[in-house]
Amino acid sequence: MLDIRIQNGLLELLKQKPLNDITTKDIIESAEASRKTFYTNYKDKRDLLMEIEGAIITDLQEALKEDRKCLTQHSSFPDKEEIFRLSQGSFAHTVQVCSDYREVSRILLSPNGDINLLTRIKRITYSEFMHRGKLLFYFNSQHPSTNVHPSPIPVDYLFEIYTGTLTNIIVHWVRSDNRISTSALREIMGYAQTHSPVELIYLTNFDEQADPNQPSHHFNS
Amino acid sequence: MLDIRIQNGLLELLKQKPLNDITTKDIIESAEASRKTFYTNYKDKRDLLMEIEGAIITDLQEALKEDRKCLTQHSSFPDKEEIFRLSQGSFAHTVQVCSDYREVSRILLSPNGDINLLTRIKRITYSEFMHRGKLLFYFNSQHPSTNVHPSPIPVDYLFEIYTGTLTNIIVHWVRSDNRISTSALREIMGYAQTHSPVELIYLTNFDEQADPNQPSHHFNS
The missing domain is CATH 1.10.357 (Tetracycline Repressor; domain 2)
Known part of the structure; x- marks a missing residue:
């Protein structure tokens, strides 16, 4: 299921650097979300x-x-x-x-x-x-x-x-x-x-x- | 200067995986070249x-x-x-x-x-x-x-x-x-x-x- 905060967290990061340089931790921080929210919805950044x-x-x-x-x-x-x-x-x-x-x-x-x-x-x-x-x-x-x-x-x-x-x-x-x-x-x-x-x-x-x-x-x- | 062996070493690897997953060591091995040959010609894989x-x-x-x-x-x-x-x-x-x-x-x-x-x-x-x-x-x-x-x-x-x-x-x-x-x-x-x-x-x-x-x-x- 798409979590809009986490989605936007990734998109904001992609404005600055390629997917390969982005970690799950980066996404969670950028989204101001918890690890739990991330992993409840996605396996990893590629899954997102x-x-x-x-x-x-x-x-x-x-x-x-x-x-x-x-x-x-x-x-x-x-x-x-x-x-x-x-x-x-x-x-x-x-x-x-x-x-x-x-x-x-x-x-x-x-x-x-x-x-x-x-x-x-x-x-x-x-x-x-x-x-x-x-x-x-x-x-x-x-x-x-x-x-x-x-x-x-x-x-x-x-x-x-x-x-x-x-x-x-x-x-x-x-x-x-x-x-x-x-x-x-x-x-x-x-x-x-x-x-x-x-x-x-x-x-x-x-x-x-x-x-x-x-x-x-x-x-x- | 383009070294054809090293160039082909990288290209062979790119048939199998993306650039981000390829190391300089991989390229040298794939090219059957020496580290010296690589670094005489290139700074890193991106330079190549x-x-x-x-x-x-x-x-x-x-x-x-x-x-x-x-x-x-x-x-x-x-x-x-x-x-x-x-x-x-x-x-x-x-x-x-x-x-x-x-x-x-x-x-x-x-x-x-x-x-x-x-x-x-x-x-x-x-x-x-x-x-x-x-x-x-x-x-x-x-x-x-x-x-x-x-x-x-x-x-x-x-x-x-x-x-x-x-x-x-x-x-x-x-x-x-x-x-x-x-x-x-x-x-x-x-x-x-x-x-x-x-x-x-x-x-x-x-x-x-x-x-x-x-x-x-x-x-x-």
């Missing part, structure tokens, strides 16, 4: 970390499943306009969960955090992509369009590009100091699915925005 | 790791800079066909460096490896993106095309999507057991820049390829 990550993963999975429900009404081979429109609803709960866990996941995704959390998140998004792909694109069916470059790309690279891009956007949002709204985030997720990176360059207004010569903070972390 | 990563980073930076040279001859506002074509040359050395360092970076990018290496790689690609963006798209200039969705996306999200996608593809390639050729890799990098993820789905032939229900190995690592 897994409980925190487990809660994020479970809520994320449920949100993705909930959001999937709005993908039952659409045309047979939705075009980019329709995908863009569907995107608004089909990530609503998911983005909300990311917002709820923003502070926690920001710490866990930092260099002091857990390198495996991102892998766990990618595993979920991968599985969700398969579910949605079947609903939206009838994977294994033939699409009527003809293509300029007919040579296909390997399925595993497609997944990497599709789910990797959406995951990157959310992780970037979680890490950013300059937080945009969840609805703006969902809109960007819509663009990223339906526009190529080159098209996105042409959509971007470089004049009115922050100096692109300055990397955003998380590249320096 | 930084030397290995430093070599990768330097070579990657030089390759990107070399590849940038082929971006001087092109039209004012290159369309996707041209970007696709340019992609073949403009990542040639870069992809070769990734190929040369494939085994090493595969270990360093694994869960036992260094969470910061990916951040360092992203920092380089970010800076390269700025250079190339100025050559190719005249950042801060106006493009003549009109857009269906005129609302711009923030510059930092654009960078995340553009360089993040290319980095993901290369990292996926490095981690894959099923290795495709470097020219096939460059072609995928071309597609990923010039086609939206939704378009890529329609380009992919799901029938002729491996079962997409099976996640590729690195999700299970």
Whole structure:
């Protein structure tokens, strides 16, 4: 069971040093809790970390499943306009969960955090992509369009590009100091699915925005 | 200076356990080298790791800079066909460096490896993106095309999507057991820049390829 004081005790420490340099004693002191409280709830610091990550993963999975429900009404081979429109609803709960866990996941995704959390998140998004792909694109069916470059790309690279891009956007949002709204985030997720990176360059207004010569903070972390 | 025996000694150990669980003594034993050889070249294990990563980073930076040279001859506002074509040359050395360092970076990018290496790689690609963006798209200039969705996306999200996608593809390639050729890799990098993820789905032939229900190995690592 998650004890909020102990959880925050660990998270505060992770702002300063990596998990490997943190002892159970540190966590108990930082949480101002007793040894008994710690050991009643957790076997060790790794057990505590897994409980925190487990809660994020479970809520994320449920949100993705909930959001999937709005993908039952659409045309047979939705075009980019329709995908863009569907995107608004089909990530609503998911983005909300990311917002709820923003502070926690920001710490866990930092260099002091857990390198495996991102892998766990990618595993979920991968599985969700398969579910949605079947609903939206009838994977294994033939699409009527003809293509300029007919040579296909390997399925595993497609997944990497599709789910990797959406995951990157959310992780970037979680890490950013300059937080945009969840609805703006969902809109960007819509663009990223339906526009190529080159098209996105042409959509971007470089004049009115922050100096692109300055990397955003998380590249320096 | 990089001592190849000692470097390989560390890399062999990282296949089995994380850096934090590895001692200098372990490395010396694994390398079948003397303490003297180790301490003549390195201060400690972290110093050794930084030397290995430093070599990768330097070579990657030089390759990107070399590849940038082929971006001087092109039209004012290159369309996707041209970007696709340019992609073949403009990542040639870069992809070769990734190929040369494939085994090493595969270990360093694994869960036992260094969470910061990916951040360092992203920092380089970010800076390269700025250079190339100025050559190719005249950042801060106006493009003549009109857009269906005129609302711009923030510059930092654009960078995340553009360089993040290319980095993901290369990292996926490095981690894959099923290795495709470097020219096939460059072609995928071309597609990923010039086609939206939704378009890529329609380009992919799901029938002729491996079962997409099976996640590729690195999700299970």
